[in-house]
Amino acid sequence: MTKDVSVRNLTFNTLEHVLNNKAYSNLAINQVLNQYDLSVRDKSLFTELVYGTLKRKLTLEYHLKPFLKTKVKRWVRILLWMSIYQLYYLDKIPAHAVINEAVEIAKRHGGHHQSKIVNGILRTMTRTGLSSLEDIKDDNKRLSVTYSVPLWIVKHWVTHHGFATTERIAQAMLENPGQTVRVNTAKTTVERVSKLLNERGFQVKLDQDIPECLHVVGGSIIQEPVFTDGLVSIQDKSSMFVARYLDLENDNRVLDTCSAPGGKACHIAELLNHTGKVTATDIHEHKINLIEHNIAKLGLDNIDALQHDATQSYQGTYDRILVDAPCSGLGVLRHKPEIKYEQSQVRINTLVDLQLEILNNVKSHLKPGGKLVYSTCTIEQLENENVIYTFLKQNKDFEFDPIEDPRTHQKVKTLQILPQDFNSDGFFITRIRRKDS
Template identity: 40%
Template sequence: MQSFKVRETIVELLTRIEQDSGYSHLLIDHEIKSKSIPSKDAALLTEIVYGTVQMQITLDYYLSPFLQTKKKIQPWIRNLLRMSVYQMQFLDRVPDHAIIHEAAEIAKHRGHKGIASFVNGVLRSVQRNGVPDTSKIEDDAKRLAVETSHPEWLIRRWVDMYGWRVTEDMCHANSSQKPMSVRVQPLKISRDRAMDELHELGFETRESGFSGQGIIIDKGNILKTWLFDEGYVTIQDQSSMLVTEMLQAEPGMAVLDACSAPGGKVTHTAEKMENKGSVAAYDLHAKKAKQIRQKADQLGLTIINAKQGDARKLQTEHKQESFDRILVDAPCSGFGVIRGKPDIKYNKQEKDIHQLAQIQADILEQVAPLLKKGGLLIYSTCTVDKDENEHLVESFLAQHPEFVLDETFFGELPPMIQQSPGQSATGLQLFPQTFSTDGFFLTRIKRV
């Protein structure tokens, strides 16, 4: 696929991500598969799309002195400028003159000569004068927002919750790559054997300290291995694995996963149960419930019954005190997974957090009565916002004396997490910078 076509595809993708609030990773995957883009071109496309979305606020700041026009710039033109400046500032494999020439050609092809002249002029001015210096921004929060490309309101919110240092470290971590991690299917293969097989294939791996099934991959493409194709390993972040480890599901138990898509935790749960017992899995969307069934089939797990269902209405499906273990991995703002889904930080507003916290509270309120006396419930989210995490759990416990925080939870955390800075009286907040994982909150509640 010629370079021009790849970059024109990038412009299309960036515009769709921005206008349709589409998830970048899903759109990229679909585009690569539907157009059969070769792996070398796919890698470049992925890098430029992710990088441009990740650094969007920074790129707009860089471009602002050169866009002194009263006319509204069409979204595709702005994205063409963003991706070009991203390549000029953050990548070094293509010389600036080639980037500028190609951008002008795309502008001419998609628009007309006047647009091509405008794009060429802006990018040549950037090349000639250099981008503005962010160190001259006097307000600390605004400077951090521009330098790490996070909305200013979000930075100020995090500073109020966690202080400057944690916020600064989190923003920089969100702009970096994390290593991939996978989980072995222990009913098919041991972690040691899987690591030996990967080593034979030229991979560089490490054991995860979060889960006895976890492997961190420092080098190698797991998607191109028989281990992945045949369901011997599945991709899952370490923090997500920890959730299931702390659920302590055992063979023969009745377990409920109330919000189970895309299926990583529920299949991990079935593996921990040695495929003995029963796991009821629900998702609001029938399509996602079907994906869970497909994932379970691929891993050879037969105890998962995945169905469409609203977690707030599961008392119509099950009697009270039906389950030994319950997992509520609640829908959330997703601010812990910005590294992998950078568009999240632009698509959410403060009001969304309050709406989500109400949904989370409703789910917990409706699902908790389904837990047996003496049973355990894990509440988790992939976000770092206290209103969705600590504050919500505190409120629930205050209103329900029959549920208490399981005091053994902290002592049973893996040794490497025991001294984590994210521990509070209510649970564990994992920050992306601490262990190079997703940001995650989890806690364990017991019914007495």
């Protein structure tokens, strides 16, 4: 990155990094926030500009297209997307400031000729205005452009969830996620953490469904002692349901097969409250450090992390197994919006094969009567219901072990949480049981 620390320049560099080098937006954003000493206002503007542009990329491109008379370079397009986002989605920035900054970035990046192109396009656009999205006749296409979701994903969602629900999903995916934390109940209490956060000026609300989940408003808690001292972890509410549905009992031996960076594995260890043993594995050696870092920070004494490929045989048997499977991630678009532009049907088919391979490998490591939770952070039926029904069809010694749907309090075989349900990530959770022999 260049040394220019203007917010627009940092935004432009970060967008290029994410869109061209396939960096994760949340990690790229955190890297900049840690590297540069920005004011609170600039931090929030930077985050808003990066996420906003990524989330709305297809809409911004649709609006840009009529103004492109010749082919423009990829970086010019990125600069124009972020400028259009500021012009039409943020009301506090005057148009002349947006255009001047874009022209300056273009000049530095590509010289006078490129800056003239950028200036011309943005000035014409502000003079003539944008075309209406309502003019798009085809319903799916209109939904795709309006909410910036690739058409093939819209078609999948419409098939599985219906048009009205798909529109609510797409809308909810554009919203900013709230901040939820998981209290480390192996070390402290919800009351104590709430008090500590209140004293530091945060507003704290207890969650209605998960006792250790707190909704925290008033800024990021990343530099707060409650976080750095391991009294809380940052985790989305949907993801916290997963460990809870393992129906843990003290002294359980638990295998978490795909566990990096260890969010759910550590939650399980906390719920076991210094009893039992969690074995947390992941295929990637370098990610084991992330799990170990979390274990040490949280002060957990009943969990080990080790490298292991979940498609290969494990040693021993377990009371509980979690398969939090590698998946398309289409439920977490509020945290990682770029995912929607990178996935494909072909990739989903490969993931489905891997998900089934993992389940078929770990099944013999579950004790008779033991419980297995299969979860994903996607809302793609092929990776969710289809996988678990296929597995059960092929494995008659397993059966559904219904869980309570937190929305209806009815028992269900499979639970698909949508982002609009709890203003949280889209998640799929199901629990199966190995029949007693």
